[in-house]
Amino acid sequence: xxxxxxxxxxxxxxxxxxxxxxxxxxxxxxxxxxxxxxxxxxxxxxxxxxxxxxxxxxxxxxxxxxxxxxxxxxxxxxxxxxxxxxxxxxxxxxxxxxxxxxxxxxxxxxxxxxxxxxxxxxxxxxxxxxxxxxxxxxxxxxxxxxxxxxxxxxxxxxxxxxxxxxxxxxxxxxxxxxxxxxxxxxxxxxxxxxxxxxxxxxxxxxxxxxxxxxxxxxxxxxxxxxxxxxxxxxxxxxxxxxxxxxxxxxxxxxxxxxxxxxxxxxxxxxxxxxxxxxxxxxxxxxxxxxxxxxxxxxxxxxxxxxxxxxxxxxxxxxxxxxxxxxxxxxxxxxxxxxxxxxxxxxxxxxxxxxxxxxxxxxxxxxxxxxxxxxxxxxxxxxxxxxxxxxxxxxxxxxxxxxxxxxxxxxxxxxxxxxxxxxxxxxxxxxxxxxxxxxxxxxxxxxxxxxxxxxxxxxxxxxxxxxxxxxxxxxxxxxxxxxxxxxxxxxxxxxxxxxxxxxxxxxxxxxxxxxxxx
Numbered sequence: 330x331x332x333x334x335x336x337x338x339x340x341x342x343x344x345x346x347x348x349x350x351x352x353x354x355x356x357x358x359x360x361x362x363x364x365x366x367x368x369x370x371x372x373x374x375x376x377x378x379x380x381x382x383x384x385x386x387x388x389x390x391x392x393x394x395x396x397x398x399x400x401x402x403x404x405x406x407x408x409x410x411x412x413x414x415x416x417x418x419x420x421x422x423x424x425x426x427x428x429x430x431x432x433x434x435x436x437x438x439x440x441x442x443x444x445x446x447x448x449x450x451x452x453x454x455x456x457x458x459x460x461x462x463x464x465x466x467x468x469x470x471x472x473x474x475x476x477x478x479x480x481x482x483x484x485x486x487x488x489x490x491x492x493x494x495x496x497x498x499x500x501x502x503x504x505x506x507x508x509x510x511x512x513x514x515x516x517x518x519x520x521x522x523x524x525x526x527x528x529x530x531x532x533x534x535x536x537x538x539x540x541x542x543x544x545x546x547x548x549x550x551x552x553x554x555x556x557x558x559x560x561x562x563x564x565x566x567x568x569x570x571x572x573x574x575x576x577x578x579x580x581x582x583x584x585x586x587x588x589x590x591x592x593x594x595x596x597x598x599x600x601x602x603x604x605x606x607x608x609x610x611x612x613x614x615x616x617x618x619x620x621x622x623x624x625x626x627x628x629x630x631x632x633x634x635x636x637x638x639x640x641x642x643x644x645x646x647x648x649x650x651x652x653x654x655x656x657x658x659x660x661x662x663x664x665x666x667x668x669x670x671x672x673x674x675x676x677x678x679x680x681x682x683x684x685x686x687x688x689x690x691x692x693x694x695x696x697x698x699x700x701x702x703x704x705x706x707x708x709x710x711x712x713x714x715x716x717x718x719x720x721x722x723x724x725x726x727x728x729x730x731x732x733x734x735x736x737x738x739x740x741x742x743x744x745x746x747x748x749x750x751x752x753x754x755x756x757x758x759x760x761x762x763x764x765x766x767x768x769x770x771x772x773x774x775x776x777x778x779x780x781x782x783x784x785x786x787x788x789x790x791x792x793x794x795x796x797x798x799x800x801x802x803x804x805x806x807x808x809x810x811x812x813x814x815x816x817x818x819x820x821x822x823x824x825x826x827x828x829x830x831x832x833x834x835x836x837x838x839x840x841x842x843x844x845x846x
Contacts, residue, residue: 381545383538389527390539392594396524397543399587400517401550403491406580408672409558410494410509411448411651412665413573415658417502418444430568431662436787440503445659446783449776449792451506452648455514456773462515463522463766464614470526472604472613477597480523484588487516492581495574518769520588522762527595552676554580559669569665621763631751631813632760634806636767639744641803642703643768645796646740648775649710650675650733652793656713660789662720674730675737682738686746695747700807702743706736707800714790714797751813775799 385391419432422439426432434445442450469479490512497505530536558579562572604613625633657663657671690698709732717725752760778795782788 381542383535383542385542388594389529389596392591393524393528393539393543394546395587395591395594396520397546398550399584399591400487400520400524401547402554402580402584402587403487403517405551405554406491406558406576406584407509407513408555408654408669409562409569409576410497410573411451411654412569412658412668413497413571414447414451414502414506415444415655416569416665417497417499418447420499421502427662429662430664430666431658433662434659434789442780443783443787445655445789445792446780447506448651448655449779449783451510452651452776453773453780454507454510456644456648456769456771456776458511458515459518460766460770460773463518463769464618465611466515466519466522466614467762467766468604468610468614468617470522471602471617472600472610474597474600476523476526477592477595480520480595481592483516483519483523484592487513487520488581488585488588490516491577491584494577495581497570497573497577524591527598554583555673555676559673562666562669572665618763618766621760625760625763629752629756629813631811632748634810635748635751636764638803638806638810639748639764640767640771641799641806642744644771644774645799645803646706646737647768647772649706649793649796650737652776652779652796653713653733656789656793657726660718661723661726663723663726667723671726671730674727675734678731678734679738682735682740683742684738685735686739686742690743690746695743695750696807696810696812699743699747700804702736702739703800703804703807706740707797707804709733709736710793710797710800714793718790751810771799 382394383390385394416432418439419426422435422437422444424432424435424437424444432444436443466479466483470476473479490508494505494509528536528539530539558572558576561567561575565572567575604610608616622633625636654668654672657668658665663671686698686702689701693701709729713729716722717729748764775795778798779792782794783792
């Protein structure tokens with residue numbers, strides 16, 4: 330599946346996006362799938378098995394679950410690494426340490442930058458490298474027979490670059506920052522592309538069961554990893570750098586092993602599109618993006634305007650909490666332990682946002698629900714800057730952790746559900762790759778604005794304006810998304826495959842509270 334347009338793959342930018350519909354690969358006649366066999370069993374165990382390991386008798390589904398678990402661990406480990414990077418940056422700049430372990434925002438620079446700009450720099454480099462790499466990665470998946478090999482190579486590089494972070498020291502940390510940003514971001518996305526390109530099911534109902542179970546394994550992976558490393562931090566007395574090393578070691582071993590088990594189960598796949606003679610894969614990927622954009626503008630204006638709004642909204646949402654972590658550490662001078670508690674609260678309150686999405690979307694529709702969610706995100710961003718700006722405001726940040734947890738739990742299902750509702754059912758999977766490309770194409774911009782304003786004015790409060798401006802632009806564009814009237818078919822017309830329900834989009838969503846790159 331391509332990052333731009335693919336009939337066979339569905340990439341995502343973080344471990345919480347999935348399609349609500351897919352190209353269908355039918356089960357051969359006379360063959361009973363493991364899921365069908367499971368439904369013939371009765372009892373609580375059979376129901377639990379379907380919820381946790383839906384249709385797990387298939388090797389490609391097993392691979393999907395292993396991949397979800399492994400990549401989610403590698404995803405969440407960046408949070409601990411970022412705190413270690415901040416500590417090393419402040420030490421290199423010679424900033425004094427407070428009694429609680431945080432560092433004074435002393436104004437000194439390291440490598441020509443303020444320490445508070447380092448995480449934004451990582452997000453900037455990661456966003457640019459991902460946006461540049463996606464057309465090529467998508468073309469490899471679509472236009473070549475090397476999808477499996479490509480996925481294995483990218484997954485291996487992803488694990489290696491995370492393992493290398495174990496050796497982060499005062500003399501190596503800046504090189505590690507550049508390597509992690511440039512390589513990990515693009516390989517993480519490439520692995521996601523390959524993962525979703527293998528997802529298929531004989532019906533929409535089965536597809537939703539598989540992706541829901543996959544999301545559950547994402548949640549289990551992130552929460553269990555976060556709890557284990559959090560306990561180590563609270564009990565060991567290690568500083569943020571030592572915890573970061575432990576985090577990367579654990580993520581590399583566990584995540585790497587799960588990715589190994591995943592790719593061991595995938596089978597080679599032939600190209601789904603044909604490359605013109607003499608055309609490079611990268612050019613083919615760029616051409617696909619252009620063709621898809623023009624086609625959407627002419628045939629599906631609602632989806633086109635939504636994706637235009639999504640470019641700005643996703644850029645702000647994906648980078649906002651990374652920048653907020655910097656803000657809490659440098660502006661509010663919270664310790665790494667306090668920041669971990671902040672993110673734990675964020676995790677715990679995600680389901681509230683999911684519940685709000687379900688209730689409001691059914692009451693007022695997808696468009697108004699989506700716009701209301703973006704407006705909510707925008708408002709709490711303004712309030713954070715307005716009311717939390719000095720160390721004495723530290724306790725207020727936990728209230729904002731709840732607000733942001735609700736925002737993230739609300740945003741992703743509302744965005745995914747709205748997208749699915751305005752795209753023709755037969756094109757949902759085909760356009761999901763393009764949706765993912767749009768979501769990362771400008772992810773570098775808010776961090777760039779953060780760095781520019783912080784470097785120019787020395788104000789972290791002004792630095793956060795980039796995300797707020799992007800949310801405002803995205804909200805204004807969303808106002809002009811035209812309504813799309815769809816004549817839904819009945820269950821009888823659809824063969825009883827529960828397609829109408831799936832059009833509401835993915836609802837069982839546990840969202841990560843920050844972007845890893």
